Amino acid sequence: MADQFTISRVFKxxxxxxxxxxTNPEKLARWFGPKGITTTIVSADxxxxxxxxxxxxxPDGSRLWAKFVYxxxxxxxxxxxxxxxxxxxxxxxGSPFGGDWPKKLLTTVIFEDEGEDxxxxxxxxxxxxxxxxxxxxxxxxxxxxxxxGGSFDVLDEMLAxx
Amino acid sequence: xxxSLSLKLAALADPTRRAIVARLALGEATVTExxxxxxxxxxxxxxxxxILESAGLIEQGRAAQSRPRRLRIDALRESTVWxxxxxxxxRDSFDRLDEFLAxxxxx
Numbered sequence: 277m278a279d280q281f282t283i284s285r286v287f288k289x290x291x292x293x294x295x296x297x298x299t300n301p302e303k304l305a306r307w308f309g310p311k312g313i314t315t316t317i318v319s320a321d322x323x324x325x326x327x328x329x330x331x332x333x334x335p336d337g338s339r340l341w342a343k344f345v346y347x348x349x350x351x352x353x354x355x356x357x358x359x360x361x362x363x364x365x366x367x368x369x370g371s372p373f374g375g376d377w378p379k380k381l382l383t384t385v386i387f388e389d390e391g392e393d394x395x396x397x398x399x400x401x402x403x404x405x406x407x408x409x410x411x412x413x414x415x416x417x418x419x420x421x422x423x424x425g426g427s428f429d430v431l432d433e434m435l436a437x438x
Numbered sequence: 439x440x441x442s443l444s445l446k447l448a449a450l451a452d453p454t455r456r457a458i459v460a461r462l463a464l465g466e467a468t469v470t471e472x473x474x475x476x477x478x479x480x481x482x483x484x485x486x487x488x489i490l491e492s493a494g495l496i497e498q499g500r501a502a503q504s505r506p507r508r509l510r511i512d513a514l515r516e517s518t519v520w521x522x523x524x525x526x527x528x529r530d531s532f533d534r535l536d537e538f539l540a541x542x543x544x545x
Contacts, residue, residue: 285532289539297535307534310526376444398528408444411451415517 279414280401287394291387294394295352298385301328319366324348329366340372344383355385359400377416378402378409442494446517449493454478455486459495462509466499472507 287294297303301320309315313332320328328344343362349355359381360368371377386397402413450456458472473483487507490496494513499506 283528283532287536287539289542293539293542294535297538303538307538308531309534310530311534376447396532408448412444412447415447415450415456 279410279417280399281413281417282397282399284395284397286390287396288392289394290392291352291389291394294396295355295387298355299349299351304328305330322346322349327366329362331364338372341366341369343368353387355383355387357383358403359383376406376408376412378405378413380404443517445493446495446513449489449495450517452486452489455490458483458486458490459509459514462496462507466506466508468504468506470504 297307299322301317301322304320305315305317308330309332312335315330315332317328317330320326322328324346326346328346330342332340332342334340341362341364343360343366345358345360347356347358360379361371361377363369368379370379380403381400382403384399388395388397402409405413450459454476457475461467461472461475469480469483469487472487473480476483487496490507491498495510496507497510499508
C-alpha cells in the first residue's frame with residue numbers, strides 16, 4: 277500500500293478565488309512551481325478527463341515538462357488530478373531528478389472555508405507505482421513535510437554546515 | 439541495475455533505518471549501542487546496517503572488537519539535495535500562491 281504525503285495551509289482569500297487560482301490556466305501559471313521557475317501552460321482542458329500540459333523554465337536554462345490529468349472537479353471544494361513529469365509530446369516521463377521518483381502521483385486538493393480565509397488540504401500518493409517508486413516516495417515524504425522530524429535536528433545542522 | 443541514488447532512497451525508506459542514521463549523526467556507535475533503543479533482535483539490526491552499508495550511507499570503523507558504525511555524511515547529502523528539490527515544489531508553490539492571492543485583493 278502506497279504512502280501518502282499531506283500538507284495543509286490557510287490562504288487569506290475566499291474559496292472561490294483560491295479555486296480559480298488552481299483551475300484558471302493563466303492564474304495557475306503565475307504561482308505553480310518552485311521559486312525562480314517560470315511556468316508556461318501549453319494546453320489546458322480543465323475538466324474531468326482533460327489535462328493541463330505545461331513546461332517550467334529554471335534560471336539555469338533547464339526545462340521541465342509536467343502534465344495534470346483531471347479526474348474530478350467539484351467547485352469550489354474538491355479537485356483531483358494525476359500529476360506526472362512529461363515531455364513536449366505530453367507523454368508521461370520519468371523524473372529528471374534521477375532515482376525512482378513515482379511517475380504518477382494522485383493529487384487530491386480539498387478547499388475549506390475558514391472564517392473569511394480558505395484552508396487547502398493537499399494529499400499526494402503514488403499510484404500504479406513500482407516498489408522502488410513507493411520506497412523513494414516514502415523516503416522523501418518526511419523531508420517534504422519540512423524536515424525529517426525531531427530526531428533529525430542534529431543531522432540537519434550537520435548537513436547545513438556542509 | 440539500480441543507480442546509487444535509488445539504493446540510498448530505498449535504504450532511507452524504512453523508519454528504523456532513518457532513526458539509525460539520526461543516531462549516527464550524534465557520533466559513531468557499535469551494533470549493541472544501535473540495537474538498544476529499538477528492542478529488536480541482533481539479526482534484525484544487522485540486516486538494517488547491511489542495507490545502509492550497501493547504499494554507502496554508513497561505514498565500519500576498524501576498532502578490532504566493536505567495529506563501530508559511522509555516518510558517511512557526503513553520501514547522505516546527495517539524497518537530501520534530491521529531497522529538497524521535491525520539498526521545494528509545494529512549499530514554494532504555496533508561498534507563490536499566497537503572493538498571487540494577495541496581489542489580486544482589489545479584483
